Structure formats: C-alpha cells, structure tokens
Amino acid sequence: MELKRPVTIFDTTLRDGEQSPGCSMRAGEKLRLARQLERLGVDVIEAGFPISSEGDYNAVRQVAAEVRGCRIAALARCNPTDVLRAARALEPAARPRIHTFLATSDIHLQFKLKITRQQALEQAAKAVALARSWCDDVEFSPEDATRSDVEYLCRVIEAVVEAGATTINIPDTVGYAVPREFSRLIETIRARVKVIEKAAISVHCHNDLGLAVANSLAAVEAGAAQVECTINGIGERAGNAALEELIMAMHVRPDAMPYATRVNTAELWPTSRMLSEIISFSPQPNKAIVGSNAFAHEAGIHQHGVLSNPLCYEIMTPESVGAPGNRIVLGKHSGRHALANRCAQLGWPVSGERLNEVYAQFIELADRKKNIYEQDLLAILGAAKIPTAEAPIARAQSASGD
Numbered sequence: 001m002e003l004k005r006p007v008t009i010f011d012t013t014l015r016d017g018e019q020s021p022g023c024s025m026r027a028g029e030k031l032r033l034a035r036q037l038e039r040l041g042v043d044v045i046e047a048g049f050p051i052s053s054e055g056d057y058n059a060v061r062q063v064a065a066e067v068r069g070c071r072i073a074a075l076a077r078c079n080p081t082d083v084l085r086a087a088r089a090l091e092p093a094a095r096p097r098i099h100t101f102l103a104t105s106d107i108h109l110q111f112k113l114k115i116t117r118q119q120a121l122e123q124a125a126k127a128v129a130l131a132r133s134w135c136d137d138v139e140f141s142p143e144d145a146t147r148s149d150v151e152y153l154c155r156v157i158e159a160v161v162e163a164g165a166t167t168i169n170i171p172d173t174v175g176y177a178v179p180r181e182f183s184r185l186i187e188t189i190r191a192r193v194k195v196i197e198k199a200a201i202s203v204h205c206h207n208d209l210g211l212a213v214a215n216s217l218a219a220v221e222a223g224a225a226q227v228e229c230t231i232n233g234i235g236e237r238a239g240n241a242a243l244e245e246l247i248m249a250m251h252v253r254p255d256a257m258p259y260a261t262r263v264n265t266a267e268l269w270p271t272s273r274m275l276s277e278i279i280s281f282s283p284q285p286n287k288a289i290v291g292s293n294a295f296a297h298e299a300g301i302h303q304h305g306v307l308s309n310p311l312c313y314e315i316m317t318p319e320s321v322g323a324p325g326n327r328i329v330l331g332k333h334s335g336r337h338a339l340a341n342r343c344a345q346l347g348w349p350v351s352g353e354r355l356n357e358v359y360a361q362f363i364e365l366a367d368r369k370k371n372i373y374e375q376d377l378l379a380i381l382g383a384a385k386i387p388t389a390e391a392p393i394a395r396a397q398s399a400s401g402d
C-alpha cells in the first residue's frame, strides 16, 4: 500500500469560527467543544485571541489547562503586548503554540496598518523572535498573503523563519484564490524561500467563493503540511474550510488524496451537532457531510436504489461520519418500493393490488402536502390507532436527534 503523507489538522472553530456573527462562545462552552475536538482527533486547537478580551484570555487558559491531548494555540498580533498576553494564557498548556500574524498585502499595509513593507518585515521578525523566547512552537501568518506581492511575501517568510517561526501559515484571508493559483503559490514559496525546510507550511482558506476546501486540498497536494479549518465551516463572512469536508474528501478518495490524519470520522457528526447546539444554529440542510439532508433520499429511483444497496447513491455511509442513518423521505417523488418499506415498518405490510391503491392515495396527498406525516400514512392504510407524533414521517425515521 502506498504510504500516506501526514497532514496536521489545525482547528480554529474556537477562534476564527467564533469571530463569525452570532457564534461567540463563553469559556465553559469553549472548553466543552475543545474536549470534543480532542475526541475527534484534531492535532491543534486554536482556542482564542487572548488580547481581545478578559473572557477570551480566561477561555484559552482554561482550555490549555484541561485539554492535554492536543497542541493549544493562541493568536497574537505582531506586538509585544499581544505576544506576552498569548504566552501567559498558554502557560498551563502541555504543548503551547503562539500564532502571530501581520498583513503583507500593500492594501492592508497602506490603509490598515499605515506602515511600509520594510517596517512590516522587521515588526514580524521581531514578534516571532519574542514569541520564540517564550515558546518553541511559533506560527506566523502573513495576512492577506494571496493578494501580497510574491517577491515581498517570500522575503517576509524568510525573515520570520530565520527569527524562529516553526510553521508558516498562508492565509487566503479574503477567499479570493482559485485552486491552481493557490497551489502554484505554495510551490513558489517552497522553491524560492531557501530556509523553508526548517518550517512547516500551513494554509488557511476562506470560503467567499465557495472554494475554501478545494483551495486547501490543492495546497496540500503542492506540499502544505497543515490545514486550518472549522467545524461546519463557520468563520468570518462565508466561513473557513469545513473540517468535515476536508477529512471526508481524504477518507473517501485516498486514491486521489493519499494523506493521513488522526481524525476519527465517526466523531464528525456529534461534533457538528455539539457546535450547532452551542451557537444555536445548524449548517444548511444541504451542507456536505453534516447537513440534515446529507444522507436523505426522496426521489423514487434513488430510494429504491438505496434500499437495495446504499452504495447505489451513497459514496460513504452515514455511520462512517457518526450520522444516525440514511433517511428515506416520503414525498411526491417517492416510489412504491419506499412506500411499501415504510408501511411494513409501521406494522402494515402491503403488496400487490393493495399497494397500488395505497400508493395512488399517497401520491394524491403528496401533491397537496409538503410533509407526509406518519398519521397521514396510517390514515390511508385505514389503521385504527392514530399516533400522536407531531414530527413529519421524514424525521420519525432517524434514531436520534438530527
């Protein structure tokens, strides 16, 4: 068997994810999710941005003290106050990492930071050296890397690696890159920055064009050794690369992506549900891997196929991601096969002419109603007992809450 190249999974749900509107978390909630991320098997948990608030400082400290199975990272801008604050918050960590960042694109330097390229380069190197004096694991991110001048970007990377950075994270801060161009950027950095072997290359992609996962995988193919991602793809604006999508892409297509991670795929669904509960919103129903419809089938031809052999229309099993099982949704696109299956499950097996009658009535009703409830079907079947369940039949199928 071909040897798989290891890829480090850096989860930033508690930092970048938390920055998205409506996603802020209290310290106790961060700790609960951090423990689940540890069970999931991520390598690095970015727990927060300690300088941003007293609450976040405490949250990072708490996660650092109690979650021992992962590396714990804290974010800091490139100045002594931020770096010191991050170092303090990480004091209890078994394996701490300080993550510093400074923009390198002209638009950020000119309008946001109001400093020259040379000043930014020196500031970055100084902050990294300071961080290294506190911690032997230091990550540096040239913010807005994909819109930075490549020559200059390479000079900054060289300076920070020489100052002691152990991971160089290339962020597509504004979600502007496309896969081929992004992988070329990684190749360029590997070719031009002589000292780059001393550090690992990481990527951090945003999803403004829906390309975060594709860009991340393109970068891994070009040699990136770490990907930054979030559960359910939450994060600034359109979000970050979704962890569950990256993992399952590698899991389902090892022929195309022979990379190894420590993630236990069966914990993906439970982690997604825990996050949804904490932030009070779920991913959209058609979200890959963890959406409520990710394993649902309504079309008759599909239902027949799935009931005979799930592989007809499923490239992975719901069980492989810890989901409660595929849902055969009864609606106007359903066929006799799925209907007969459901009737039998309800204790009313039908076949032959009787099935045709029930089917005709069912389709007539499904044309008028969006959701067919269990009691609707029982009424058609002429069952005496009408159950009180309020949930549509579509949901009555799943074993646990989804």
Ligand SMILES: [Zn+2]
Pocket (backbone or CB within 6 Å): 016, 171, 173, 204, 206, 235, 236, 240
């Ligand atoms: Zn980000």
